[in-house]
Amino acid sequence: MPQPLDYLKETASQTAGPYVHIGLIPAMAGFDIFEKNFSNVLVTPNTQGERITLEGKVLDGSGSPLRDVLLEIWQANAAGRYNHPADRSVGALDEEFRGWGRGGSDFESGVVTFETIKPGAITDKAGRKCAPHVNVWIVARGINIGLNTRLYFSDEEAANAADPVLNLVEPQVRRKTLIATRSERAGKVVYSFTINLQGPDETVFFDV
């Protein structure tokens, strides 16, 4: 017998359930309890970068919107730097940008929004330029383990074409499921997205 590899095992995931808002967005559950709350607004008045709204829905295998879904996003700042000590890239840190937010879908429409900034491009360990993107994590009733995906931007065609992750998606037709579409509404920049959990236009999900 060789020496045992005594690693621990990861704790198993369980669904967040339909009442996830109680713990993570109590105002949506219908009550006020914490002095400070996390939200879907990632910017302060002093955050650097282009203000954008991310707006989308998560659809189930019947094409119906999930109205009890919770999304979290994690992204770099406008200079392409994550607000975390393990990011040793040269881009400047923005003290006014944590880079993380959470949002619940509207109980009627299923729409989820985030107010954030457009992230800068980052460089991966191999020195390759990665197209600007937002990392997305999805939990809900019926989802047993959180789903990871990414949002890229429709107006970054050249960068998207060279992105090392998008290029890993072998059926090229599936790459478009990761692209949010830019439009302008009342002077605000909005990127719209649809996440399909299942079916012919199923979004690409990652085992990160």
Added chain:
Amino acid sequence: MNVQAPALRDPRLNSPEPFTPRDGGFFQRDRTIHPPAYAPGYKSSVLRSPRQALLSLENSVSEITGPVFGHNDLGALDNDLIRNYAKDGDPVGERIIVHGRVLDETGRGVPNTLVEFWQANAGGRYRHKKDTYLAPIDPNFGGCGRALTDDTGYYYFRTVKPGPYPWRNFVNSWRPAHIHFSVFGSGFAQRLITQMYFEGDPLIPVCPILTTIPDKDALDRLVAPLDLNASTPFDSLAYRFDIVLRGQRSTYFENRPEGN
């Protein structure tokens, strides 16, 4: 039913030797211990599970980094569910302390990480506008809290033991008593939501959500044992719940311009 074994400690934790920083990718997730996306006994997973394979991604800076939280994000009563929504007295129910460590797969404590938790009240009723179960709301109980782990990965909070409740899956499905947990870790790829169950609960083996987990040992690790040693005489019982997040590789020889 086996309850949680005491967590192993990485001997390097106490070593005076400096070691290479853990800034590589996370250990690959062992998906055989997690519930599959499609688990038809849990009916709402049927339409909410991808049918395509997940695309495996080598961790880049997007995955090994994640949000950092501090004490200024929390309020003084955030880890005390007996007091953080008290209006005119204490909530009704069994007073308990829940405590444990957040570790990674190498046995190291995960320091300064955010742990959030939410639950039903003693009668199994959630304070949520969508919960219509006939058991009453407790006017002194909100049902959520949060804590930051200390330097060793330790957390604790005080609450009342939640009750089981019925739900629409099969005609007569009841959830075991449970507390939902959300944990961040140091990188976004460690993000985890799970549920803690209580030692000895006979609803555990018949729950369609819990039995989505294919691995018996993984299921047992979600069951918190009674911890009399941590209880407070004439005040509160205690349960111990350790949470293990993915380990992280060192970058021993990776070709980094700035060196190791």
